Amino acid sequence: MGTSYWRSKSGHEVNFLPGHKTAIEVKASSKISRNDFKGLKYLKEQGVFENLIMVSQDSVSTCTDNILTLPWEEFLFDLWKDKSV
Numbered sequence: 001m002g003t004s005y006w007r008s009k010s011g012h013e014v015n016f017l018p019g020h021k022t023a024i025e026v027k028a029s030s031k032i033s034r035n036d037f038k039g040l041k042y043l044k045e046q047g048v049f050e051n052l053i054m055v056s057q058d059s060v061s062t063c064t065d066n067i068l069t070l071p072w073e074e075f076l077f078d079l080w081k082d083k084s085v
Contacts, residue, residue, distance in 0.1 A: 012042040022051040
């Protein structure tokens with residue numbers, strides 16, 4: 001199961017699709033806008049992915065329209081918390 005990038009013919013895109021249930025979009029900005037969610041919202045409408053995650057430099061975790069928004073530090077902590085590096 002690899003990680004892939006997705007782009008629709010209409011220009012929607014999402015950075016990572018690790019597996020068949022999760023879509024992850026990463027933004028470098030410290031303040032994400034409504035426009036940044038286009039790709040994840042498009043995938044949500046398709047009903048294929050169960051976990052939709054936006055990672056950014058924003059400092060607040062939120063969940064809106066079933067899209068989880070995480071600061072990058074929290075995302076990485078959660079990703080590696082059960083791993084020994």
